[in-house]
Amino acid sequence: MTARRIARAVARRLGSALLVVWLTATVVFFALRLSGDPLEAIMGGPGSQAGAEATERAREAYGLDRPLVVQYLAQLWNTVTLQFGDSYSRKQPVTELLAANLPPTLLIATLALLLAWVLVVCGALVVALAGHGRAGRAIRSAMAGVETVASVAPQFFLGAVLILVFVSGFGLLPATSGSTPAGLVLPVVTLAVPIAGYLAHVLQGSLIEADDAPFAVTSRSRGASEARVLLRHTLRHAALPALALSGWAYGSLLSGAVVVEALFARQGIGRMLLEAATVRDVPVVIGAVVVIALLYVGIMLLSDVLEQWVDPRLRRRDGVRI
Known part of the structure; x- marks a missing residue:
């Protein structure tokens, strides 16, 4: 069966x-x-x-x-x-162009998703450590405002602000994305911040429900700190809705690469797609879009598998849900 x-x-x-x-x-x-x-x-x-x-x-x-x-x-x-x-x-096989331009895009998309989750977990930890008093409520409100602003920030505007601050202002990072690790920082942050804001908004709503669940109340009654309750209990349960959206988030990062790669003069499938569409290079556009669509399907499959791994109840309920 x-x-x-x-x-x-x-x-x-x-x-x-x-x-x-x-x-x-x-x-x-x-x-x-x-x-x-x-x-x-x-x-x-x-x-x-x-x-x-x-x-x-x-x-x-x-x-x-x-x-x-x-x-x-x-x-x-x-x-x-x-x-x-x-x-x-370009008078080259499209498969060669895809092979050369796809890895840089996958690199910044993967790093951006990882950074987004790091920001989400750090934000949840800050809220948990703030407690439930007046100061805690103020911090929760402030974090909710930050999440909202981050989730609606246009990537081209955010990237331009980052260039203005860290390149023109402080001179800490290169304006264009070269072959050095420093060249990855601004493109990855530009992609990660809006996704982090959206995932954090979803996660915070689930954390509020999980925070009052019996397992969380029991853990606190045994003397566990808020950080321990978050990391050992509530985060795993509350992360399921946000985790289910990670596949969508990765697809959004791949589409956002069009803006980011053009803005930071970075080689990648997004920039290649934009240039090909401008000159009506049909084989390149179809090849790039199809590969991105297939990647999205594959990422959604991995997201479903990961969701079942985190929550065994899905396996028991559905048998096999790929």
């Missing part, structure tokens, strides 16, 4: 992944084609001086002389087989 459940769960996930790939490739293909002729990217941009004969040869070589439906089906087949073809503008 367990093997059958696992097979059904895996089949559901594969079906979801294929649906995501099809919808993503379809929307991107027709949106870019409606925005203009991709032949401009092939011939070197709007200022190209290519003659009519060269233009016609390029149109035939890239299959742009075929009916639009045929072009769509060919692109869809390349997408399903993960053979996205060659970039119109």
